Amino acid sequence: MTQRRMFLSGAALLGAAGVSRAALAGLPEISSDPGPVTAAPLAPSAGRPYRPVVTLNGWSLPFRMNRGVKEFHLVAEAVQREIAPGMSASLWGYNGSSPGPTIEVVEGDRLRIFVTNRLPEATALHWHGQRLPNGMDGVAGLTQPAIAPGKTFVYEFEARRPGCFMYHPHADEMVQMAMGMMGLWITHPKQPARTPGYAEVDRDFCFLLNAFDIEPGAAVPKVNTMLDFNLWCWNSRAFPGIDPLVVRRGDRVRIRIGNLTMTNHPIHLHGHEFTVTGTDGGSTPPASRWPEVTTDIAVGQMRAIEFIADAPGDWALHCHKSHHTMNAMGHSVPTMIGVDQKPVLARIRQLVPDYMAMGEQGMAEMAEMEMPLPENTLPMMTGSGPYGGVAMGGMFSVLKVRDGLARDDYKDPGWYQPPPGSVAREWTGAAAPALRQPAAAGGADATASPGTAPAWRARKPDAGHHGH
Numbered sequence: 001m002t003q004r005r006m007f008l009s010g011a012a013l014l015g016a017a018g019v020s021r022a023a024l025a026g027l028p029e030i031s032s033d034p035g036p037v038t039a040a041p042l043a044p045s046a047g048r049p050y051r052p053v054v055t056l057n058g059w060s061l062p063f064r065m066n067r068g069v070k071e072f073h074l075v076a077e078a079v080q081r082e083i084a085p086g087m088s089a090s091l092w093g094y095n096g097s098s099p100g101p102t103i104e105v106v107e108g109d110r111l112r113i114f115v116t117n118r119l120p121e122a123t124a125l126h127w128h129g130q131r132l133p134n135g136m137d138g139v140a141g142l143t144q145p146a147i148a149p150g151k152t153f154v155y156e157f158e159a160r161r162p163g164c165f166m167y168h169p170h171a172d173e174m175v176q177m178a179m180g181m182m183g184l185w186i187t188h189p190k191q192p193a194r195t196p197g198y199a200e201v202d203r204d205f206c207f208l209l210n211a212f213d214i215e216p217g218a219a220v221p222k223v224n225t226m227l228d229f230n231l232w233c234w235n236s237r238a239f240p241g242i243d244p245l246v247v248r249r250g251d252r253v254r255i256r257i258g259n260l261t262m263t264n265h266p267i268h269l270h271g272h273e274f275t276v277t278g279t280d281g282g283s284t285p286p287a288s289r290w291p292e293v294t295t296d297i298a299v300g301q302m303r304a305i306e307f308i309a310d311a312p313g314d315w316a317l318h319c320h321k322s323h324h325t326m327n328a329m330g331h332s333v334p335t336m337i338g339v340d341q342k343p344v345l346a347r348i349r350q351l352v353p354d355y356m357a358m359g360e361q362g363m364a365e366m367a368e369m370e371m372p373l374p375e376n377t378l379p380m381m382t383g384s385g386p387y388g389g390v391a392m393g394g395m396f397s398v399l400k401v402r403d404g405l406a407r408d409d410y411k412d413p414g415w416y417q418p419p420p421g422s423v424a425r426e427w428t429g430a431a432a433p434a435l436r437q438p439a440a441a442g443g444a445d446a447t448a449s450p451g452t453a454p455a456w457r458a459r460k461p462d463a464g465h466h467g468h
């Protein structure tokens with residue numbers, strides 16, 4: 001009875017929107033990318049109710065109801081995606097964006113998904129993690145013929161299991177995923193209160209981990225790269241292009257993260273403990289959960305983490321592989337820490353006037369250098385905070401916990417204003433004890449006077465190891 005009433009109200013809404021019977025016989029209208037901003041959550045226009053998710057730097061695909069069936073239209077096509085201000089990539093995606101729009105449905109929904117191929121090669125769409133008839137699984141050649149360029153295919157199945165899922169091509173996968181073809185899929189439970197292990201939350205974020213290898217100055221990813229990617233992204237954005245996750249203090253927060261890169265990513269949250277409450281296999285049994293501050297997300301996996309955001313502040317949320325919080329860099333640059341380059345610098349500058357000696361004291365100085373970059377390239381590490389350079393890139397964002405936000409307010413509140421006296425500060429008392437030399441052969445520490453250089457020893461780079 002309830003269901004019937006909801007379908008009727010859905011039909012009434014559609015009537016108001018002026019969708020005629022003739023229009024319903026044709027393909028659903030194509031919705032297109034609103035840009036690389038985090039779109040406001042898309043409240044359902046019809047069908048069963050649910051609390052929508054927030055796709056970081058992304059959006060959810062509108063649908064229409066057609067005689068009780070929820071219909072979506074995905075268009076596989078070439079897209080232009082700004083990775084961060086200053087760099088744009090030529091990718092493949094869906095409906096104008098990479099990743100494609102998030103699809104949100106409710107457990108028990110009958111679905112019809114139209115997939116139009118506007119790529120120069122065949123594709124197919126796989127619904128990662130779903131229970132569905134074998135012929136709807138989207139593996140080209142195995143469960144269906146590939147969708148040729150210019151053709152539209154129809155997928156029909158019921159959303160049987162609530163949880164977080166992904167969609168991606170299962171045709172020329174290496175190329176199509178390296179080009180950015182992927183999207184998120186959320187199946188909301190029909191009866192949230194009666195779904196084991198599931199809790200309603202105040203803020204429900206989602207994003208995909210993806211990676212590209214784009215030569216500095218170029219725009220098209222190198223599709224044959226297996227490990228040495230240079231752009232580590234969330235939803236095809238790299239820091240400082242990734243929006244903050246804005247939450248109200250005390251909110252119960254869920255973050256759903258899927259990994260469609262070629263390596264694992266230990267995702268780390270500062271200032272809070274969370275539990276892993278879901279995988280792409282569904283909600284985890286509550287008795288199986290333990291607190292974490294980092295969770296590793298393997299290739300092809302999804303994880304839903306939950307926590308109470310009870311600590312106000314600007315808390316880093318990032319991949320803990322330090323190379324993944326950087327943008328394009330040269331991995332074959334030798335380590336120069338402790339090497340005095342001054343004697344040779346003047347001689348190099350006679351040949352290359354702009355030459356800069358780098359890395360003697362670490363690489364953070366690179367974040368502040370005003371080096372001319374090739375066009376369409378991001379600095380290796382960048383971004384500034386209220387106290388200076390953040391020196392980050394790639395898979396990094398900020399969880400902003402604030403008092404007194406409105407329920408659906410996701411606007412960036414600016415930088416956190418900490419209570420007076422609660423920020424790490426410079427010690428102004430007596431000077432620190434003198435620098436200590438490494439232990440001598442006899443085992444005793446020699447103490448040097450301040451300013452004396454320690455016994456650094458430069459080591460030649462290992463020529464044989466370039467992957468990581």
Ligand SMILES: [Cu+2]
Binds near residue numbers: 264319321324
């Ligand atoms: Cu990572």
